[in-house]
Amino acid sequence: MTAPVFTSRHRRAIFFVLVVLFGVQSAITYTTATTVSDARATYNEAATRGADLYRAFNCTACHQFYGLGGYMGPDLTNVTSAAGKGPDFAKGIILHGTQRMPAPGITPPQADDIVAFLNAVDATGTYPIRHIDLTPWGTYRSMHEDSR
Amino acid sequence: MRTPADRDPAKLFLLAGLLALWCGALFGVIGAWQHVIPGVVDAISFVKSRPLHVSLVVAWIFLGAVGGVYHYLPRLTGVALHAPKLARWHLGIFIGTGLLIIASYLAGRFGGREYWEFPPVLGIPIAVGWLLLVYNFFRTAAKRKGPWPAYLWMWATGIVFFLLTFAEAHLYLLPGFSGNAVRDLTVQWKAYGALTGSWNMLVYGTSMVVMERISGDTRPALSRTAFLLFALGFTNLLFGWAHHIYPVPAASWLRILAYAISMTEWLLLVRMIRAWRGTLDAGLKQRHSLPHRFLFASEVWVFINLGLALLISIPAINLFTHGTHITVAHAMGSTIGINTTILFASVFFIAGGMLTRSARAGFWIFNSSLLLFWLCLVGAGMVKGWLTVTTDMAFQPIMDKAWPFIAGFAVSGIGLFIGLTLLVRHAAKALLSFRTAEIESTSQP
Numbered sequence: 122m123t124a125p126v127f128t129s130r131h132r133r134a135i136f137f138v139l140v141v142l143f144g145v146q147s148a149i150t151y152t153t154a155t156t157v158s159d160a161r162a163t164y165n166e167a168a169t170r171g172a173d174l175y176r177a178f179n180c181t182a183c184h185q186f187y188g189l190g191g192y193m194g195p196d197l198t199n200v201t202s203a204a205g206k207g208p209d210f211a212k213g214i215i216l217h218g219t220q221r222m223p224a225p226g227i228t229p230p231q232a233d234d235i236v237a238f239l240n241a242v243d244a245t246g247t248y249p250i251r252h253i254d255l256t257p258w259g260t261y262r263s264m265h266e267d268s269r
Numbered sequence: 270m271r272t273p274a275d276r277d278p279a280k281l282f283l284l285a286g287l288l289a290l291w292c293g294a295l296f297g298v299i300g301a302w303q304h305v306i307p308g309v310v311d312a313i314s315f316v317k318s319r320p321l322h323v324s325l326v327v328a329w330i331f332l333g334a335v336g337g338v339y340h341y342l343p344r345l346t347g348v349a350l351h352a353p354k355l356a357r358w359h360l361g362i363f364i365g366t367g368l369l370i371i372a373s374y375l376a377g378r379f380g381g382r383e384y385w386e387f388p389p390v391l392g393i394p395i396a397v398g399w400l401l402l403v404y405n406f407f408r409t410a411a412k413r414k415g416p417w418p419a420y421l422w423m424w425a426t427g428i429v430f431f432l433l434t435f436a437e438a439h440l441y442l443l444p445g446f447s448g449n450a451v452r453d454l455t456v457q458w459k460a461y462g463a464l465t466g467s468w469n470m471l472v473y474g475t476s477m478v479v480m481e482r483i484s485g486d487t488r489p490a491l492s493r494t495a496f497l498l499f500a501l502g503f504t505n506l507l508f509g510w511a512h513h514i515y516p517v518p519a520a521s522w523l524r525i526l527a528y529a530i531s532m533t534e535w536l537l538l539v540r541m542i543r544a545w546r547g548t549l550d551a552g553l554k555q556r557h558s559l560p561h562r563f564l565f566a567s568e569v570w571v572f573i574n575l576g577l578a579l580l581i582s583i584p585a586i587n588l589f590t591h592g593t594h595i596t597v598a599h600a601m602g603s604t605i606g607i608n609t610t611i612l613f614a615s616v617f618f619i620a621g622g623m624l625t626r627s628a629r630a631g632f633w634i635f636n637s638s639l640l641l642f643w644l645c646l647v648g649a650g651m652v653k654g655w656l657t658v659t660t661d662m663a664f665q666p667i668m669d670k671a672w673p674f675i676a677g678f679a680v681s682g683i684g685l686f687i688g689l690t691l692l693v694r695h696a697a698k699a700l701l702s703f704r705t706a707e708i709e710s711t712s713q714p
Contacts, residue, residue, distance in 0.1 A: 139504060150456065151440070155455045155456070157450075162451070172447065177381060179320065181382065182315060188516055189592070191319065245518060246451075256585075264521060
């Protein structure tokens with residue numbers, strides 16, 4: 122009788138190798154794979170406070186960054202640099218709300234911190250991607266661009 | 270008089286899970302209508318109803334899957350659960366923490382993360398309770414003689430990786446892990462992508478066990494195919510997460526790797542298509558059995574969702590679908606269509622629920638409403654995705670164009686809730702009348 126191609130020992134070895142590779146990939150993801158080239162994208166003190174406030178008010182229930190988050194409100198990745206919007210526009214909405222978004226009860230200094238956070242997010246890149254330049258591999262060119 | 274059956278941890282887990290599912294579905298209906306008509310329910314805001322819905326449905330998946338593990342493990346190993354008392358402690362901690370999470374939402378205190386979020390301090394008891402499961406599982410499973418079938422590997426992997434990814438989801442609390450939005454988003458979706466893979470391991474392992482217990486054939490779970498499928502799922506759990514973040518400017522190799530890994534799942538789809546005739550014949554033959562019925566429905570939902578997942582994992586298509594309701598369709602199809610139907614199959618297999626008229630009605634209302642719900646989400650996503658990428662239209666005018674689909678999604682959500690109510694009621698009645706006193710002393714491998 123021939124031996125099976127994969128014994129329990131082989132299975133354990135494959136499992137172990139996959140877990141080790143996962144550990145390596147995680148370490149790189151936490152460090153060099155997620156650095157940002159633009160210094161403005163690194164959170165300063167105000168942006169760090171703004172990020173905390175963004176979480177505390179659960180803004181992600183309705184809003185997105187890079188298409189990740191809730192679906193009730195618009196994506197905020199570039200809200201502070203988009204034509205016709207900007208930091209003052211963002212601050213006004215944060216303070217007073219809109220017809221569809223009730224005013225969340227944020228104070229003006231808190232709104233400044235959230236705007237600082239939004240500015241830092243804005244400096245990381247652009248979303249949505251509108252310059253559609255597809256490759257034969259089913260990807261798009263800007264997906265391959267890497268400033269690291 | 271209280272009997273040991275009244276304190277059976279598996280039964281209590283499943284009953285608590287059914288209650289969480291029903292409440293989660295109710296908040297889902299409220300949230301869906303708030304999405305269509307803002308302010309329609311004033312008593313609770315959308316920022317509260319959304320996490321209530323998500324957390325309760327996630328709780329159902331964990332309670333249903335873990336309850337199944339506690340129930341089946343003694344039967345698969347031939348020995349009693351190592352420490353039933355610790356399992357009851359696990360349940361108590363999980364429910365207690367769940368109530369605190371609900372109270373924190375109602376008080377306006379959030380974790381603010383996407384999507385299973387709560388004040389991070391409440392993650393500590395959840396992890397402690399989970400450690401009790403780790404201890405109980407490995408002490409009990411170690412007593413099994415012979416090689417482990419694929420479902421024990423799946424459960425073991427799901428249990429361990431839940432803990433790892435749950436810890437990873439809280440790394441943002443440490444300095445250096447949230448210093449920029451790219452890292453914050455990438456690590457967040459890495460953790461939650463793999464966390465979802467972990468609970469899928471628990472649920473798919475349960476599906477394999479139910480099939481084995483029904484057929485009495487132990488060979489499929491020890492076959493090379495079963496282990497290849499496990500390896501495929503595990504590789505996707507570890508390295509496929511970055512298909513959630515194609516537009517995020519993290520290192521491009523992360524995203525290309527995830528694309529390549531995700532495409533390996535075409536093997537699953539091709540295998541399903543090739544086996545489809547046999548699956549259909551078996552499903553039709555066994556349609557009078559509730560567990561079979563739900564397992565067959567889960568196969569259909571796996572097929573539909575896997576097809577969608579594969580398409581939206583192709584970056585050129587993802588460019589249009591990312592951040593739209595198509596992603597929601599995929600999430601709902603997976604958690605309701607696949608996970609919930611498998612867990613219902615497991616609950617009905619354990620409790621032996623009969624195919625009554627109300628169970629049949631519940632089954633059909635549930636599945637037909639879910640299909641309409643899913644199609645409406647796909648429709649809304651197509652409108653939003655196309656107009657967002659190809660035009661400069663603002664968010665609200667785009668959503669106005671998608672409104673008919675979103676209204677259809679909210680209406681079908683009511684149907685889904687009615688179907689779920691009938692099924693939850695039937696399952697809870699079956700569980701309450703089910704006696705498990707003999708399990709601990711007469712378990713068989």
